[in-house]
Amino acid sequence: MDRELVHAELRQASATLHQLLESATAEDLRRRSEGTRWTNEQLLYHMVFGYMVVRALFPMVRLFGRLPPGASRAWAWVLNAATRPFDVINYLGAVGGARVYDHRRMGAKLDRTLAALHHHLDAETDARLARTMGFPTRWDLFFKDVMTLEDVYRYPTLHFDFHRAQLTVRAQG
16 A cells, blocks of 8 residues: 555645635535535535544444454445435535534544544554455445455545535635
């Protein structure tokens, strides 16, 4: 694993978010994004939340990575079966989350989250990075049937970049 590449991706996501937040007007933030039901501000929060979710996934990957592969495949199957409620929760979570971590607070939240991800990445062993877990592929375009912990570190930036293209706010400069 090229850890420095992952660190660079995390730093770039932070720079991009801060640039977007600094250049967005109140009208930009209230405008609908493209291809989602969210406003730009809600989608920006959802993009930040992708990094927050990764921190919650670490213990799960570490646990399931020690169990027989069938355990995490069964867990992923259960989660895939709950896709409809997940979609509702995912939508409403961004609506509510953007009220708590609005444009004034989400940059700092991302920076704190990324600082923790940088710290955890530096502390990971190669063996832990190779642990695998089954994932609910119906929940996210970037979830694969089986993901390593290394994949989990790379996931939120893929998610961030995908949603970045749906914003109707464009960073200036």
